[in-house]
Structure formats: structure tokens, C-alpha cells
Amino acid sequence: MALRALGLDPAAHPPTVTGGLSFFGGPLNNYMTHATCAMVRALRAAPGELGLLYGQGGYVNKHQSLVVSTAAAPAPLALDFSLQAEADGARGAVPPLAEAYAGPATVETYTITFDRKGDAAEGIVILRTPDGGRTMARVPVEDAESLDLLRATERSAIGAAGVVRLDTFGKPVWEARPAPAPRPPRFTRVERDGPITLITIDRPDAMNALHPAANAELAEAFDAFEKDPDQWVAILTGAGERAFCVGNDLKYTAGAMARGLPLEVPVSGFAGLTGRFDMTKPVIAAVNGAALGGGFEIALACDLIIASTAAQFALPEPKVGLAALAGGLLRLPRQIGLKPAMGLILTGRSVSAEEGLRLGFVNAVTTPEDLLAEANRWASAICALSPMSVRASKQVVHRGLADPSIASTYASQM
Structure with a gap:
């Protein structure tokens, strides 16, 4: 991602160091520090070279980059936050997060988790709603069509339109289609x-x-x-x-x-x-x-x-x-x-x-x-009986089981 952003050919600049899963240790394991140390060792063996480090945290929600050189700058570099300020201004205010949203939404960014066999486990998508809000959802492995859209390498899924529904587990699921698709039962x-x-x-x-x-x-x-x-x-x-x-x-x-x-x-x-x-x-x-x-x-x-x-x-x-x-x-x-x-x-x-x-x-x-x-x-x-009477009777019975006081349950019938 960093190479593409800098206009460099990833094929001509393959990764040389890692700070990720080879040092996996759970939360706060500081991947980027491992990568920085590895890059410093590599550059000490090749004076005059430059090293580019890029890292992202978790579900592509934090990005970081670092350029490492074996030569000192001609003059001390002044701290310049104008680029960050420009990016913040272009991004605008952070949109509100809708935690139980259901409805149309477009992909803002995304990632895919993989299991130990290397197979896709599920997709995680950050989405924008029509009113400018933000929400999160997953793409289950059963939805092969939507997951394939995220996995495609020939084009990005950013901007793809779809719909969010709350599944039976109470969790938001994104589908790459205008409306939730009926799923034929298998079990x-x-x-x-x-x-x-x-x-x-x-x-x-x-x-x-x-x-x-x-x-x-x-x-x-x-x-x-x-x-x-x-x-x-x-x-x-x-x-x-x-x-x-x-x-x-x-x-x-x-x-x-x-x-x-x-x-x-x-x-x-x-x-x-x-x-x-x-x-x-x-x-x-x-x-x-x-x-x-x-x-x-x-x-x-x-x-x-x-x-x-x-x-x-x-x-x-x-x-x-x-x-x-x-x-x-x-x-x-x-x-x-x-x-x-x-x-x-x-x-x-x-x-x-x-x-x-x-x-x-x-x-x-x-x-x-x-x-x-x-x-x-x-x-x-x-x-053969009155459905209203049957349902009311069941409701009163269960209310009575939940309340040990017959008197209060009796009164609630009225």
C-alpha cells in the first residue's frame, strides 16, 4: 500500500524485512519496532541505501510509515505538520459511528482475516451510510460473492455499494447487493x-x-x-x-x-x-x-x-x-x-x-x-380454538412462572 501511494512498483521493490507475524505475541507486541530494528540492521550492511517501513494496525484502522537513512540530513529537519493538517482538513470531522445500523452502505475501507490454513475466514468492512455516518460490519465466509469482491486484486472494493443487515446473532453483516438476499436453507x-x-x-x-x-x-x-x-x-x-x-x-x-x-x-x-x-x-x-x-x-x-x-x-x-x-x-x-x-x-x-x-x-x-x-x-x-385466547393464556402462564407472587400475576391479567 505504501509503495503504491509513493508511485513505486511493488514488483521492483519487494519487501525485505518484517515486523509482523514472525514476531507475533498478542496485543501491544510492537510490530513496528521489530521492523525498525530489522531495517536498521539491513541498512548498516548496505551504507547509502534508504529503507521504507510501513505498518497498519488491526483492521486497517491505523497507518504508519517511516523512512530510515544511513546518512545524516544536511541540516536538521524542522517539524512540519502541514501535510497532516492538510489531510485532516480534507477528511473533515470524524463521522458519528452507528453501532446497530441496517440499510444501504458503501465501503470506506476493509480487510480480510484468514485462518491457519490460509483460507479466508471473514471480511471486516468500514462503511459510510447515506447520511454520512460510519458503521462497521463483517462479511461471513458463507457469502462467497461479497467476500470475493473484497479479495479481488484487479480492483479495490472501496466505494462498492451494498446493504447492511443485522443477522440472527445480533451482528451487522454487509452484502454486496442492493438488498439482503434470501439464503436457501441447507440444514x-x-x-x-x-x-x-x-x-x-x-x-x-x-x-x-x-x-x-x-x-x-x-x-x-x-x-x-x-x-x-x-x-x-x-x-x-x-x-x-x-x-x-x-x-x-x-x-x-x-x-x-x-x-x-x-x-x-x-x-x-x-x-x-x-x-x-x-x-x-x-x-x-x-x-x-x-x-x-x-x-x-x-x-x-x-x-x-x-x-x-x-x-x-x-x-x-x-x-x-x-x-x-x-x-x-x-x-x-x-x-x-x-x-x-x-x-x-x-x-x-x-x-x-x-x-x-x-x-x-x-x-x-x-x-x-x-x-x-x-x-x-x-x-x-x-x-380449532381462538388464537388470541391461546396466546393470551400462554402469556399469562409464563408471566406467572416468572413471578412467584400469585397475587401480582393475578392482577396483571386484568
Whole structure:
């Protein structure tokens, strides 16, 4: 970048010293000082030469340059800040930063982070909004089109127009297109039959375990269900015969941590559901197989659980040094009582659908072949009632669970 700014040919002036990753040591590791020392050593071996050092900090938000010479200047150089003053004047006042912006924005500057294999991990863009403000966003690796625009070497992406949206993780994402593009689901299926929405976790080869992309799709599916006035009841199930959901995809998590990728959960919780406390529309879990860890927590977050005889439920996190922090430790004691819940939580043992029915967290047990039909019968029974009454009833129940005082909750109904 410095060579281009000075009109020099980068091919004719290849880099000779480094102060970057070869001295990597975390924050405040002073890359530029390492490079300066290396340049001084190189120039002492070649009197008469000049050295140009250029550095940038973090996400291309600070730039610095230094010219090093082996010969003293003919006369002491007077400090001259006119060039900096001219640059400051041309830049104008620092624009306000919009931290939760969504809408059109053009690229002001950008960078790309890479993983340990050398593959692009994500883009980071500094953007200008139509009103002259500034905002920041990321470009996820899944958006190959936008990331390729940033990676292109034949031209700069500065000035490229696009749009910022807030993703299901509550973070701004920039797309190089006029409006956010619908993304075809890869890990879920959504089907609608009248007022009933069927959402299927579609990762049977991974026992329907969830990674960030699957979590995001489920969050988007529940967002759409919640906003659609024609959809009254949702049924959540898992693809295949082995599992409803076995929780977090630990294999993906290990790989992501090794590559330095972020591990994110939607703002609405695991599967886009466990933190959705204000949704008044009913959700039914049709548990077709193993519901372990986060999978059990997803089922507990639903209003009803219809389980096949093949279903198994457990919170086995303590067996691997973890804890069930997606609501399971809070919901299970409320649904079946303290002592039965502690028996499951502290031992991590698995229980069958029949035992779940006896404990009280399962509403009905049926054969695997009849599971979805049974879940639809429950959903249809709900849809036969007043949707306003159903939603108000659910709202009052949850308000009562949140407030231990029956008197105050009773008064709030009115």
C-alpha cells in the first residue's frame, strides 16, 4: 500500500524485512519496532541505501510509515505538520459511528482475516451510510460473492455499494447487493400446512447437532413463523430416525476453535428458540429420537413434547466437563419438580419417552410411524380454538412462572 501511494512498483521493490507475524505475541507486541530494528540492521550492511517501513494496525484502522537513512540530513529537519493538517482538513470531522445500523452502505475501507490454513475466514468492512455516518460490519465466509469482491486484486472494493443487515446473532453483516438476499436453507426444512408450520432440523448425518449456520437457519425459521399472522402453531422435529437433536456440534466446535473462528449463538437462543421468552404462539416438539444436551433443552423450551417410543432424553454435559446452559437447568426443575430434575441433572442419565411421560415433561408417547400425525393432531386441536385466547393464556402462564407472587400475576391479567 505504501509503495503504491509513493508511485513505486511493488514488483521492483519487494519487501525485505518484517515486523509482523514472525514476531507475533498478542496485543501491544510492537510490530513496528521489530521492523525498525530489522531495517536498521539491513541498512548498516548496505551504507547509502534508504529503507521504507510501513505498518497498519488491526483492521486497517491505523497507518504508519517511516523512512530510515544511513546518512545524516544536511541540516536538521524542522517539524512540519502541514501535510497532516492538510489531510485532516480534507477528511473533515470524524463521522458519528452507528453501532446497530441496517440499510444501504458503501465501503470506506476493509480487510480480510484468514485462518491457519490460509483460507479466508471473514471480511471486516468500514462503511459510510447515506447520511454520512460510519458503521462497521463483517462479511461471513458463507457469502462467497461479497467476500470475493473484497479479495479481488484487479480492483479495490472501496466505494462498492451494498446493504447492511443485522443477522440472527445480533451482528451487522454487509452484502454486496442492493438488498439482503434470501439464503436457501441447507440444514433445515420448513413446510406449511394451513396454519401449522413444520420445522425440521436436517442434519441426520450429524445426529441433527447444531453449528452456527444451522442455529441461524432455525432462528430465521422461528422469526418467520412468529411474524406470519397466518401461522398459529409450529412443530419442531429432527430428520432421520436416530435423533431429534444431540445439541451442539462438538466436532464443528473443535475445528472452529482450532481455526480461530467465533462460536456464536443467536440472540433468540440455541436453535433460535431457547431464549425466545416472549413468543406467544405455541410450539410442539415432535421428538423422534435422541434429544441430548442442547437437544433436550430445545424440547423443554417448547410448549408440548410429543415423543416416539424411540426417543431418549438426557442432559449429559457433566460427563464431558460442561453444563446445560441453554435453559435446561432452569426449565427442567420447573416442569417436573426439584428432586426428579436433580436426579437427571446430577447423574446425566438418559430416560425413555415413557419415563418422561411419568415424570411429566412429555405430553404423549406414540410410535415412530405415527409421531408427526400425533403432533399434527395436537396442533390441529389448538388451531380449532381462538388464537388470541391461546396466546393470551400462554402469556399469562409464563408471566406467572416468572413471578412467584400469585397475587401480582393475578392482577396483571386484568
